[in-house]
Amino acid sequence: MIFILNKTNTIANQFLAELRDADIQQDKTRFRRNQEKLGQILAYEFSKTLKYEAKDVQTSLGTAIVNTPVEQPVLGTILRAGLPFHQGFMQFFDQSPSAFITAYRKVKRTGDFIIQVDHISTPNLDDKIFILCDTMLATGQSMVVVCKELMAQYKIKELHIAAVIASTEGVAHVRANLPKAKLWLCALDDEMTSKAYIVPGLGDAGDLAFGDKA
Ligand SMILES: O=P(O)(O)OC[C@H]1O[C@H](OP(=O)(O)OP(=O)(O)O)[C@H](O)[C@@H]1O
Numbered sequence: 001m002i003f004i005l006n007k008t009n010t011i012a013n014q015f016l017a018e019l020r021d022a023d024i025q026q027d028k029t030r031f032r033r034n035q036e037k038l039g040q041i042l043a044y045e046f047s048k049t050l051k052y053e054a055k056d057v058q059t060s061l062g063t064a065i066v067n068t069p070v071e072q073p074v075l076g077t078i079l080r081a082g083l084p085f086h087q088g089f090m091q092f093f094d095q096s097p098s099a100f101i102t103a104y105r106k107v108k109r110t111g112d113f114i115i116q117v118d119h120i121s122t123p124n125l126d127d128k129i130f131i132l133c134d135t136m137l138a139t140g141q142s143m144v145v146v147c148k149e150l151m152a153q154y155k156i157k158e159l160h161i162a163a164v165i166a167s168t169e170g171v172a173h174v175r176a177n178l179p180k181a182k183l184w185l186c187a188l189d190d191e192m193t194s195k196a197y198i199v200p201g202l203g204d205a206g207d208l209a210f211g212d213k214a
């Protein structure tokens with residue numbers, strides 16, 4: 001299953017346009033805030049797939065019957081670029097626990113890279129619905145390495161992967177290696193540079209949100 005937000009004309013496209021815009025994205029607060037908004041919107045779309053049960057809510061005048069989710073998903077993100085997008089998910093799933101993973105591209109002398117996972121801090125994911133949020137899904141290698149590491153430790157009930165922008169190559173890599181994962185994207189781009197940056201993409205998500213790395 002793959003859901004792509006910008007296939008439908010909604011206000012989300014304005015946030016996505018601002019996020020990609022090389023001038024507007026110089027405003028770091030707005031850059032992070034637009035990712036939060038897109039995280040909120042995808043969280044809302046995702047929430048339509050949860051199971052709901054009727055709950056009695058006592059108002060000051062009577063009893064309202066409200067359908068509420070049976071369970072909250074566990075959220076997760078890969079530091080550091082994914083933080084604002086994850087924050088958006090957290091604002092809607094505001095009772096969910098979260099997992100944080102440190103992973104980065106370790107470039108070899110040949111120019112190729114491997115994904116180095118340094119640290120995982122997570123609640124128990126056994127029998128949980130888990131949504132891993134990361135801003136960019138470029139080669140898809142970070143997502144696959146991190147998910148495989150978590151799946152080796154836990155029996156995840158449902159795996160969902162959310163990204164603001166994905167490349168077609170990254171989506172193919174995820175599908176080949178994590179066939180049961182469901183994908184939630186804001187946009188899907190066709191190209192990548194030789195250094196595996198998505199084109200047109202938005203540039204370096206981590207640096208734009210938090211500043212250049214030393
Ligand atoms: O699909 P992949 O090819 O594995 O690339 C995706 C990774 O790149 C981005 O992080 P970034 O490189 O901007 O790192 P940062 O969070 O440390 O800034 C993004 O948030 C992913 O974690």
Ligand SMILES: O=c1cc[nH]c(=O)[nH]1
Nearest residue numbers: 138197198203204205
């Ligand atoms: O396009 C890309 C690819 C990886 N990381 C980014 O920040 N941008």
